[in-house]
Amino acid sequence: MSSPMHQDKRVDQAAVTDESLMAAHEKLIGKQPDEKAHYKLAPLALLFLFSGLIFFGGTYLGRFSGHFHPKVYNEYAMPPKAGEVAAAPAVDPIVLGKAVYAQVCASCHQPNGMGLPPAFPPLAASEWVASEERAIRIVLYGLEGPIKVKGVDYNGVMPAAGPGSGFNLSPEKIAAVLTYIRQEWGNTSGPVTAAKVAEIKGKEGNRAAMKVAELEKLP
Numbered sequence: 001m002s003s004p005m006h007q008d009k010r011v012d013q014a015a016v017t018d019e020s021l022m023a024a025h026e027k028l029i030g031k032q033p034d035e036k037a038h039y040k041l042a043p044l045a046l047l048f049l050f051s052g053l054i055f056f057g058g059t060y061l062g063r064f065s066g067h068f069h070p071k072v073y074n075e076y077a078m079p080p081k082a083g084e085v086a087a088a089p090a091v092d093p094i095v096l097g098k099a100v101y102a103q104v105c106a107s108c109h110q111p112n113g114m115g116l117p118p119a120f121p122p123l124a125a126s127e128w129v130a131s132e133e134r135a136i137r138i139v140l141y142g143l144e145g146p147i148k149v150k151g152v153d154y155n156g157v158m159p160a161a162g163p164g165s166g167f168n169l170s171p172e173k174i175a176a177v178l179t180y181i182r183q184e185w186g187n188t189s190g191p192v193t194a195a196k197v198a199e200i201k202g203k204e205g206n207r208a209a210m211k212v213a214e215l216e217k218l219p
């Protein structure tokens, strides 16, 4: 039995489900549901592949990045030109000299260069430090016998510090420590080169401690 109400088409239309409505629309637009256009899960293998790549990349950087040090990664650095030797980073002679002084000389001549009279003469404002020829020989071979420094008499023994001695300082280190003491504590003498130290060592060879009489013949 049907009521007049049920003959109204709109009642049947209102009863359709969403799915049947969408299917009807798709049919109307002429488009069929397309399985291939739907999202799919990425293959699990890709997850493993990229995990592996990231792990490899991290390990590679950790091992070979040089901690991104500017000397390792400098995109502006140019290869040295032909015939030009890449300069080794120069050691500041004052820094090296200061270290050698603290290690070798300061125990006697004191960190402030004032010495410890009457045993150890001062290096600050000393006329012996101002003479390159004399100062190099004193450090290379040591010194013994009476000496007058800034008007005060000393008579002690300074051990040799040059190559082959107990301290075994290289010409570079001797040059550095002399360069340091010649500009420290108000001293104003010029730098000493390792070449000059090596030249004097070549001239004098292996010898006993210097005496003041020998030094006084030198400039």
Ligand code: HEC
Pocket: 101, 104, 105, 106, 107, 108, 109, 119, 120, 121, 122, 123, 126, 127, 128, 129, 135, 138, 139, 143, 144, 145, 146, 147, 149, 154, 155, 156, 157, 158, 159, 161, 177, 178, 181
């Ligand atoms: C073990 C103690 C001792 C050490 C270490 C020592 N000296 Fe001396 N130095 C002396 C003595 C003592 C004299 C004086 C020697 C003499 O009376 O003949 C002297 C003299 C000198 C002189 C000449 C006099 C003067 O005061 O200017 C110079 C320069 C000098 N030393 C520099 C150095 C330097 C540089 C070092 C380090 C590389 C050094 N000495 C390490 C004890 C030392």
